[in-house]
Amino acid sequence: MMNDTVTDAPAMEPTAAGRQARLAQVLACPACHAPLQLDGGEIVACAACGHTGKRLWKNGSGQLKFGGFDSEELTADALNRIKEHVKKRFNKVYPTAIKVLSPVMDRNLIMPFLRSFNLEHDLVADFGCGTHRRDQRVICMDGGTYPNVDIVTDLRRLPLAEGSLAGGISIAVLEHVPDPAAHIAEMHRVLRPGGRMLVFVPFMQPFHASPYDFQRYTEVGLREQFPQFEVLSVKVGAGPTSGMLWTLQEWLAMLLSFGSMRLYRAILPLTWILSPLKLLDLLLAHHPAAAVTASGFVIEVRKPA
Ligand SMILES: [Zn+2]
Structure with missing residues (x-):
């Protein structure tokens, strides 16, 4: 039975109701940061x-x-229009499909990071979750209105009180925003002192609008983005085969399409047959020179206590 004062609230599925109850404790106006009821x-x-x-x-x-x-905005780019359509239509299977078909093999770093928190007790958010829900207890935020998202928001103006989160993840988001420093500052604001973030960014990846694509980071360049944090680690997040393979697929589609965008778009999905080669990154992501052509990096940072 719900609290008497909120009897007019429509019924929610239990896990969503649990997240919303925890969110209600820390919700704040995105404009003035006053608590929101x-x-x-x-x-x-x-x-x-x-x-x-x-x-x-x-x-x-x-x-x-x-x-x-x-x-x-989400459908201005042709390829992204298809992606958004597939994301909306196949919301549940989209993350799995990407995992199988994509030329990029991410190292398994996200779930161990989430498991390093007591998620029953520690509030952790996914800043830019897309259609992913990595754990029922994680707060999902995104600029896109997908069914799995708890808070649709501009990620530079989060509707959360200062110091309200124990942790956060930002997976392949910063390349898609024009002002990553504003995002990092806002994530810093809502983290509590001692709170930790895990951030994945691409290095050797072709252009991919979602709905925009602005930048890439080297290993040392990534460290420079978090001046207000302590850097705990920087790792290869996706290896050099992933970097090479995605570029090779784009290159093959261009080579074989003789200047025709229609042909290029038709050929590109066929090149996905090469994607299983990404398994070579099980080895190569650990090579001492992997950072030279890695597909992406993962940084873990902590807000000083
Ligand atoms: Zn306000």
């Missing part, structure tokens, strides 16, 4: 400054919406 209504208004967000009940999750991308 949740009720069963569809409008969430800041009592201090009047800034409003929405609560979407249609998939039973009580998803909060404070901004994010509009659908034109």
